[in-house]
Amino acid sequence: MRETDLLVVGAGAAGLSAASEAAKHGLAVTVLDDNLLPGGQYFRRLPTGYHHTHETVFDKERQRANALYATTGQKGITYLNDAVVWESPENGVLAFARGADSGRIRAKLTIIASGAHDRPAPFPGWTLPGVVTAGGLQNLLKGQRVIPGRRAIVAGNGPLVLLVGATLARAGAELREVVEAAPILKRLAGSIADLIAMPKIVRQAVDYRLAIMKSGARLRTGWTVIEARGADELEEVVLAPIDATGKVDRSRARAVKADLLVVGFGLMPSIELVRLLDCKLEWKPLRGGWVPVRGADFETSRPGVLAVGDGAGIGGVEMALREGKLAGVIAAERLGKLSRDQAANLKAPIQAEIAKVETFRRGLERLYAMPPAFLDLLTPETIVCRCEDVTAGELRARQDAGFGSTAALKGTTRTTMGRCQGRNCLRTLSALIAQASGQPIEQVTMPRPRLPARLVTIGDLLQEELPPIEMPKDPHLPRGERVS
Numbered sequence: 001m002r003e004t005d006l007l008v009v010g011a012g013a014a015g016l017s018a019a020s021e022a023a024k025h026g027l028a029v030t031v032l033d034d035n036l037l038p039g040g041q042y043f044r045r046l047p048t049g050y051h052h053t054h055e056t057v058f059d060k061e062r063q064r065a066n067a068l069y070a071t072t073g074q075k076g077i078t079y080l081n082d083a084v085v086w087e088s089p090e091n092g093v094l095a096f097a098r099g100a101d102s103g104r105i106r107a108k109l110t111i112i113a114s115g116a117h118d119r120p121a122p123f124p125g126w127t128l129p130g131v132v133t134a135g136g137l138q139n140l141l142k143g144q145r146v147i148p149g150r151r152a153i154v155a156g157n158g159p160l161v162l163l164v165g166a167t168l169a170r171a172g173a174e175l176r177e178v179v180e181a182a183p184i185l186k187r188l189a190g191s192i193a194d195l196i197a198m199p200k201i202v203r204q205a206v207d208y209r210l211a212i213m214k215s216g217a218r219l220r221t222g223w224t225v226i227e228a229r230g231a232d233e234l235e236e237v238v239l240a241p242i243d244a245t246g247k248v249d250r251s252r253a254r255a256v257k258a259d260l261l262v263v264g265f266g267l268m269p270s271i272e273l274v275r276l277l278d279c280k281l282e283w284k285p286l287r288g289g290w291v292p293v294r295g296a297d298f299e300t301s302r303p304g305v306l307a308v309g310d311g312a313g314i315g316g317v318e319m320a321l322r323e324g325k326l327a328g329v330i331a332a333e334r335l336g337k338l339s340r341d342q343a344a345n346l347k348a349p350i351q352a353e354i355a356k357v358e359t360f361r362r363g364l365e366r367l368y369a370m371p372p373a374f375l376d377l378l379t380p381e382t383i384v385c386r387c388e389d390v391t392a393g394e395l396r397a398r399q400d401a402g403f404g405s406t407a408a409l410k411g412t413t414r415t416t417m418g419r420c421q422g423r424n425c426l427r428t429l430s431a432l433i434a435q436a437s438g439q440p441i442e443q444v445t446m447p448r449p450r451l452p453a454r455l456v457t458i459g460d461l462l463q464e465e466l467p468p469i470e471m472p473k474d475p476h477l478p479r480g481e482r483v484s
């Protein structure tokens with residue numbers, strides 16, 4: 001079995017910052033990441049072999065990105081790409097799938113920096129070709145330079161909406177509408193004092209807004225998408241305002257022709273690994289939902305396992321970079337490479353920066369707090385579990401028939417059991433159960449975490465190191481019983 005001082009899962013902003021800092025202080029660090037190239041989501045790059053002819057809007061972060069990519073070649077760091085961490089067979093050991101190089105790794109300390117995924121928001125038509133998530137679109141733009149349509153509408157809730165709108169406009173799409181569900185213009189005055197803690201990001205947001213306005217697209221706040229229509233693919237999008245009580249006002253709905261709808265209702269932390277490690281979770285809706293409980297040094301309830309970045313609660317790239325760096329110092333101190341005083345000196349400026357980002361984040365949360373009543377968009381035909389094609393009507397009928405718990409609905413409909421393993425449907429399933437039972441969503445039981453934490457191939461599993469098989473001498477005796 002391989003051994004390392006520090007194991008980092010995730011080569012995004014948080015994971016690479018942690019690895020770089022820890023290696024700088026003399027730790028042997030191994031970084032595992034399931035992508036082919038380092039960078040995670042924010043610093044996603046073009047695949048090897050793509051030819052880059054000129055600077056584009058995606059190169060504005062090139063300097064920071066290159067510094068982060070270079071981390072993978074830094075002394076003391078072993079970087080394993082295309083490595084899916086899928087099991088923890090024993091305390092301090094993680095198993096990863098990497099073709100013929102699959103294996104297990106024992107670490108003195110582990111940092112989980114697993115990032116996030118798009119928060120699903122079902123509404124009629126959300127599974128039509130031409131409807132994509134905000135994160136998915138950013139991946140296509142950054143990782144392939146592809147716009148999957150021409151006439152575009154962006155709708156959702158949160159800072160990614162403005163960013164995606166501006167990026168599409170700059171990338172040459174015919175942007176029609178950008179629709180933010182929260183009434184952010186009305187709330188701006190109440191948030192500005194916190195937002196100016198990060199003036200660079202405020203300037204960026206103003207730039208995004210200007211790019212959208214310049215494109216001729218209409219920018220609406222306090223509106224939402226309520227339906228995507230089309231025979232075989234997206235043809236038009238129905239938008240409607242949200243009233244002061246959080247209800248959609250269908251009387252003022254309007255349809256807009258489009259062949260690309262980008263939907264972004266925020267992100268959710270990827271918590272498969274911390275669940276697999278049996279770390280305690282807490283419900284923080286403003287940080288994306290379920291997040292690992294962490295102490296001041298980012299340690300989860302599982303000793304020796306730290307969690308940082310979006311995987312520990314959505315905080316954005318600036319937070320992820322700083323949390324990662326701080327975790328690197330914490331790891332070096334914990335494993336004896338830095339004295340308490342040396343570590344304290346290094347931690348202080350990073351903690352001060354984190355406090356600033358935290359202030360900014362609180363401002364953002366107030367600005368974008370999601371209006372309620374999104375379950376009202378579901379019609380009986382709306383698909384909730386897109387892997388297993390389970391509709392809201394089917395789930396509600398099962399609930400009426402007495403199958404009210406997560407386990408009962410999962411067992412009778414296969415919701416959460418498909419390829420996405422619940423990433424796209426668990427949140428809606430929990431919301432439906434909460435609505436029917438009158439419980440708060442955080443009291444709805446989650447399904448038990450199952451192996452593998454991420455999809456792996458059978459070929460990868462065949463590489464697993466298994467203990468020698470114990471065969472009885474007499475094959476008719478039960479296993480383990482031997483003829484003396």
Ligand SMILES: Cc1cc2nc3c(=O)[nH]c(=O)nc-3n(C[C@H](O)[C@H](O)[C@H](O)COP(=O)(O)OP(=O)(O)OC[C@H]3O[C@@H](n4cnc5c(N)ncnc54)[C@H](O)[C@@H]3O)c2cc1C
Binds near residue numbers: 010014015084086163
């Ligand atoms: C799809 C998507 C697109 C986004 N695009 C933007 C954007 O354009 N602009 C912006 O400001 N913010 C964007 N965000 C938010 C931004 O990416 C994050 O704030 C930032 O990247 C967080 O850094 P991180 O290191 O915590 O996570 P990430 O950058 O997401 O890195 C986590 C890494 O861990 C890997 N990983 C997770 N689980 C495992 C496992 N079991 N085994 C192996 N590897 C694993 C992931 O594949 C990923 O490479 C996006 C988020 C998502 C989900």
